[in-house]
Amino acid sequence: MTAPPHETNSAGPGRALPDTQQGMRRRNLARVMHAVSAEGPLSRAAVASHIGLTRAAVSTLVDELIRSGLLEELGPERPGGVGRAGGARPGRVGRPGSALTVSGHGPAGIGAEVGVDHLAVCAVDLRGKVRARAVRHGTNRGRAPEPVIGELTELVRRVVAEAEQEGLWPAGLAVAVPGLVARDARTVVRAPNLDWHDTDLGALLPAEFPLTVDNEANFGGLAELWLGEDTPRDFLHVSAEIGIGAAVVVDGHLLRGTRGFAGELGHVPVRPDGPECACGGRGCLEQYAGEEAVLRAAGLELGEDRVGLLAGRATDGDEDVRRALREAGTALGVALTGAVNLLDPEGVVLGGALAGLAPWLVPALRSELARRTAGPACPVSVSRLGSEGPLLGAAHSVVRAVLDDPAAVAADRA
Amino acid sequence: MTAPPHETNSAGPGRALPDTQQGMRRRNLARVMHAVSAEGPLSRAAVASHIGLTRAAVSTLVDELIRSGLLEELGPERPGGVGRAGGARPGRVGRPGSALTVSGHGPAGIGAEVGVDHLAVCAVDLRGKVRARAVRHGTNRGRAPEPVIGELTELVRRVVAEAEQEGLWPAGLAVAVPGLVARDARTVVRAPNLDWHDTDLGALLPAEFPLTVDNEANFGGLAELWLGEDTPRDFLHVSAEIGIGAAVVVDGHLLRGTRGFAGELGHVPVRPDGPECACGGRGCLEQYAGEEAVLRAAGLELGEDRVGLLAGRATDGDEDVRRALREAGTALGVALTGAVNLLDPEGVVLGGALAGLAPWLVPALRSELARRTAGPACPVSVSRLGSEGPLLGAAHSVVRAVLDDPAAVAADRA
DNA sequence: ACTAATTTGTAAACGGCCATGACGAAATAG
DNA sequence: CTATTTCGTCATGGCCGTTTACAAATTAGT
Numbered sequence: 001m002t003a004p005p006h007e008t009n010s011a012g013p014g015r016a017l018p019d020t021q022q023g024m025r026r027r028n029l030a031r032v033m034h035a036v037s038a039e040g041p042l043s044r045a046a047v048a049s050h051i052g053l054t055r056a057a058v059s060t061l062v063d064e065l066i067r068s069g070l071l072e073e074l075g076p077e078r079p080g081g082v083g084r085a086g087g088a089r090p091g092r093v094g095r096p097g098s099a100l101t102v103s104g105h106g107p108a109g110i111g112a113e114v115g116v117d118h119l120a121v122c123a124v125d126l127r128g129k130v131r132a133r134a135v136r137h138g139t140n141r142g143r144a145p146e147p148v149i150g151e152l153t154e155l156v157r158r159v160v161a162e163a164e165q166e167g168l169w170p171a172g173l174a175v176a177v178p179g180l181v182a183r184d185a186r187t188v189v190r191a192p193n194l195d196w197h198d199t200d201l202g203a204l205l206p207a208e209f210p211l212t213v214d215n216e217a218n219f220g221g222l223a224e225l226w227l228g229e230d231t232p233r234d235f236l237h238v239s240a241e242i243g244i245g246a247a248v249v250v251d252g253h254l255l256r257g258t259r260g261f262a263g264e265l266g267h268v269p270v271r272p273d274g275p276e277c278a279c280g281g282r283g284c285l286e287q288y289a290g291e292e293a294v295l296r297a298a299g300l301e302l303g304e305d306r307v308g309l310l311a312g313r314a315t316d317g318d319e320d321v322r323r324a325l326r327e328a329g330t331a332l333g334v335a336l337t338g339a340v341n342l343l344d345p346e347g348v349v350l351g352g353a354l355a356g357l358a359p360w361l362v363p364a365l366r367s368e369l370a371r372r373t374a375g376p377a378c379p380v381s382v383s384r385l386g387s388e389g390p391l392l393g394a395a396h397s398v399v400r401a402v403l404d405d406p407a408a409v410a411a412d413r414a
Numbered sequence: 415m416t417a418p419p420h421e422t423n424s425a426g427p428g429r430a431l432p433d434t435q436q437g438m439r440r441r442n443l444a445r446v447m448h449a450v451s452a453e454g455p456l457s458r459a460a461v462a463s464h465i466g467l468t469r470a471a472v473s474t475l476v477d478e479l480i481r482s483g484l485l486e487e488l489g490p491e492r493p494g495g496v497g498r499a500g501g502a503r504p505g506r507v508g509r510p511g512s513a514l515t516v517s518g519h520g521p522a523g524i525g526a527e528v529g530v531d532h533l534a535v536c537a538v539d540l541r542g543k544v545r546a547r548a549v550r551h552g553t554n555r556g557r558a559p560e561p562v563i564g565e566l567t568e569l570v571r572r573v574v575a576e577a578e579q580e581g582l583w584p585a586g587l588a589v590a591v592p593g594l595v596a597r598d599a600r601t602v603v604r605a606p607n608l609d610w611h612d613t614d615l616g617a618l619l620p621a622e623f624p625l626t627v628d629n630e631a632n633f634g635g636l637a638e639l640w641l642g643e644d645t646p647r648d649f650l651h652v653s654a655e656i657g658i659g660a661a662v663v664v665d666g667h668l669l670r671g672t673r674g675f676a677g678e679l680g681h682v683p684v685r686p687d688g689p690e691c692a693c694g695g696r697g698c699l700e701q702y703a704g705e706e707a708v709l710r711a712a713g714l715e716l717g718e719d720r721v722g723l724l725a726g727r728a729t730d731g732d733e734d735v736r737r738a739l740r741e742a743g744t745a746l747g748v749a750l751t752g753a754v755n756l757l758d759p760e761g762v763v764l765g766g767a768l769a770g771l772a773p774w775l776v777p778a779l780r781s782e783l784a785r786r787t788a789g790p791a792c793p794v795s796v797s798r799l800g801s802e803g804p805l806l807g808a809a810h811s812v813v814r815a816v817l818d819d820p821a822a823v824a825a826d827r828a
Numbered sequence: 829a830c831t832a833a834t835t836t837g838t839a840a841a842c843g844g845c846c847a848t849g850a851c852g853a854a855a856t857a858g
Numbered sequence: 859c860t861a862t863t864t865c866g867t868c869a870t871g872g873c874c875g876t877t878t879a880c881a882a883a884t885t886a887g888t
Contacts, residue, residue, distance in 0.1 A: 019441050019445065019467075020438075020467070020845090020873095021435075021438070021845070021847090021872090021873050021874055021875095024433050024434075024435070024438055024873095024874075025874070027433050028875090031433065043836075043837090044836075044837065045836055053875070053876090054875065054876060054877080055837065055838085056837085056838075056839085056875075056877085057874075057875045057876075058837095059837065059838065060874085060875090076836095076883085092834090092835080092884090093833070093834050093835070093884065093885040093886070094833085094834040094835025094836065094883075094885075095834080095835050095836040095837080095883035096835085096836075096883070097835080097836055097837080232672070248756065248757070250664065255664055255757065257648070257758020257759065258646070258648050258758055258759060258760040259758055261758040262756065262757050262758040263756065263758075264755040264758070265755070265756060267751075267755045267788075268751070268752035269684075269748050269751050269752055269786060270686065271685070271686060278788075279786070279787070279788040280785060280786060280788050281751065281785065281786030281787070282786070284786075337681075337683050337695065338682035338749070338752045338753075338756075339752075339756055341678040341680075341681045341682050342662065342676065342677065342678065342679060342682065342752075342756065343669065343671055344670075344672055344673055344674070344677075345671065345672060346672040371694060371695065372683060372693070372694060372695030372696070373693070373695070374681075374692075374693040374694050433875095434844095434874090434875060435844050435845055435846095435874070435875065435876095436845095436875095438844095439844080439846095442846090457864095457865070457866090458865075459865055459866080467846070467847090468847055468848080469865075469866065469867085470846075470847075470848085470867070470868085471845075471847075472866095473866065474845085490865095506856085506863090506864080507855070507856040507862070507863050507864070508854080508855060508863040508864025509855050509856095509864050509865045509866080510854070510855060510864085510865075511864080511865055511866080512866080
């Protein structure tokens with residue numbers, strides 16, 4: 001079976017389909033899936049009014065989706081008499097609708113994460129629930145791609161088997177890596193902390209289902225977009241593991257850049273005459289807010305759980321650590337001022353390792369941003385997803401691909 | 415007649431239309447218009463293969479567009495015998511197609527520009543030709559909106575009359591202003607050089623046709639996108655009049671930001687401890703590369719034709735001026751390094767006043783960008799449009815709106 | 829309890845739109 | 859002058875959402 005890359009970037013119903021009746025049908029199937037997925041259980045009539053089609057049209061669309069195993073009928077909404085409270089809309093007159101949900105036994109998105117210190121895989125169903133997971137701890141720093149991906153493949157097989165036991169079938173695999181990924185969504189161009197260069201993960205991973213590889217910062221940002229509460233459709237998601245990466249989300253779409261390298265916030269100049277950086281520049285943000293720089297400024301050694309160490313010391317009142325974090329926050333504020341001026345996002349969200357250090361970073365960051373902004377400053381918030389972001393984002397990207405073009409997976413399945 | 419704002423942001427055939435057959439029809443009409451407009455004279459068969467529909471379907475679409483006056487039939491392509499060279503494809507066997515062009519007597523886009531030192535209006539037909547124009551020189555600095563817009567309206571009426579004499583009818587008005595415009599595309603939130611604040615131009619301009627107001631930097635960038643040769647679909651267009659503005663174009667769309675304030679490159683921090691800026695920050699790009707800053711660094715006074723003055727002195731070999739421009743170029747390079755890292759555009763284009771000073775700015779800019787970038791640096795080019803960009807971009811935005819949804823203007827017309 | 833009103837889901841008829849296939853028209857190739 | 863190729867059009871057919879009608883299921887009112 002062929003394994004074309006997912007279109008992680010798509011948000012609305014699949015675009016760029018030919019404008020023929022078949023394309024129309026496919027887009028409308030997608031709109032039904034999106035409506036049901038986003039607005040909880042919905043009757044056919046409710047779906048119809050949501051997406052602007054007639055009940056009759058929605059009926060045929062829903063039939064097709066049920067036959068494909070993507071939607072499930074929960075049966076008629078309880079009127080209120082049977083059993084205890086049926087949970088349906090009370091006080092509404094007329095025949096109750098038959099509630100539809102996205103299937104919990106259909107396709108599953110397999111997400112995987114190659115971290116510097118761990119490997120993780122999970123399976124998410126169409127409802128967004130994590131149904132299986134597997135983790136393997138141990139550093140991958142400097143290891144060759146083959147054995148690492150071999151171990152990851154083992155974890156994937158385990159998770160897939162577990163998911164299949166629950167009646168799910170894998171619709172695709174998405175892998176988050178700590179590095180730059182080419183626009184082909186398969187090749188890791190540069191992953192400094194793994195020391196991988198131009199590595200085609202497509203050749204190393206099982207070819208049984210569609211594969212997407214992307215930067216962990218990008219998947220983290222997408223997770224925030226899809227799973228965060230009150231997350232706007234225009235925001236900047238900043239995450240730091242070792243490097244500092246940002247996901248730029250514009251109108252619900254991830255901005256990838258021509259080569260796929262967008263979001264390299266770590267190398268935005270903060271002080272043009274500052275210390276030299278590996279990128280060739282001087283005074284890049286990473287020289288002030290990167291993990292290594294902060295540890296050095298705090299007078300600490302590089303160890304295993306670096307974020308935990310910093311957070312612990314800061315909680316204990318270690319003034320050196322607190323000062324180092326404040327300064328990192330200030331540098332972040334300078335870099336983000338530039339980004340905010342350029343993009344005018346609705347908000348800035350701190351995720352990944354930054355979320356854990358937020359209490360000490362955010363005050364300095366906010367004040368720097370406010371000081372440099374005319375008018376109301378761009379609101380800064382902290383992600384609830386923490387270190388789970390990239391993994392969840394990866395798995396959900398597969399789920400979104402199914403929602404965006406249900407006809408494709410149904411066809412693949414047939 | 416109602417006057418809804420144009421969707422300047424749209425590039426492809428109008429999206430967000432309901433996915434019903436009517437919507438399909440509308441989108442296919444748009445695709446025909448785009449194909450004919452972009453690929454020069456085309457036969458029905460050529461259009462069909464371009465947009466992926468059948469000849470029969472295209473025939474009916476073309477008929478409708480011809481009846482609406484948006485397309486014109488040039489008659490059968492000359493076989494090669496009659497008169498002199500007919501210009502048609504030579505050496506091809508088979509019946510020659512009948513060439514189609516976008517109409518030169520249909521709708522016209524009216525573009526207007528409120529500059530600090532002038533007012534300008536022009537009319538552009540669907541073919542992209544400027545068919546009428548009017549200019550009025552004289553400073554508008556500090557004048558109240560009403561008299562200025564009154565004069566502009568006068569120019570608009572003159573241009574519209576002239577266009578109508580040529581058989582065109584105005585399909586909309588787009589106004590470029592040197593300031594921040596709200597997302598309603600009518601209200602000037604802040605125009606420092608005019609000293610306008612929260613001014614609703616919609617109330618001051620004629621309501622006879624749809625109105626769009628936008629930042630001149632945005633229209634300049636769009637002009638580059640639509641009219642520049644070899645302009646990519648992802649680029650940064652930097653222009654400086656008094657402030658420094660950038661248009662961020664992503665995948666052929668202009669990025670506007672939540673409030674419509676995206677592209678404020680002038681207030682990206684270059685040296686976080688630099689001189690104070692009116693925006694509240696310190697060391698903003700404008701403090702180094704803004705017109706006023708450059709003039710001061712060069713030891714010159716603020717006068718009338720500031721750009722011309724600088725260019726003249728630099729050509730004459732004035733070392734103070736040259737140094738000032740080099741330093742401005744370096745500062746631009748620092749700010750653009752940040753932007754390029756964040757957005758990974760295919761290129762950076764210098765437009766507006768910067769285009770005239772390019773010979774002295776670009777070397778320093780390029781070297782700074784290259785020095786701070788790992789791998790190949792983002793190519794920097796200079797716009798050919800010069801100071802005409804915003805005006806042409808405004809007029810063309812109306813034309814694009816017609817191409818994006820021809821059914822709408824045809825309906826308005828009926 | 830019984831009727832009226834309301835809402836849901838489905839079925840049949842309708843209309844719009846693009847695809848298919850055939851055909852005449854207009855050119856080139858030999 | 860004929861065979862071939864390509865263009866534009868017409869008639870036919872199939873797909874798809876809409877319209878209209880109707881049965882089913884519930885609430886509101888008497």
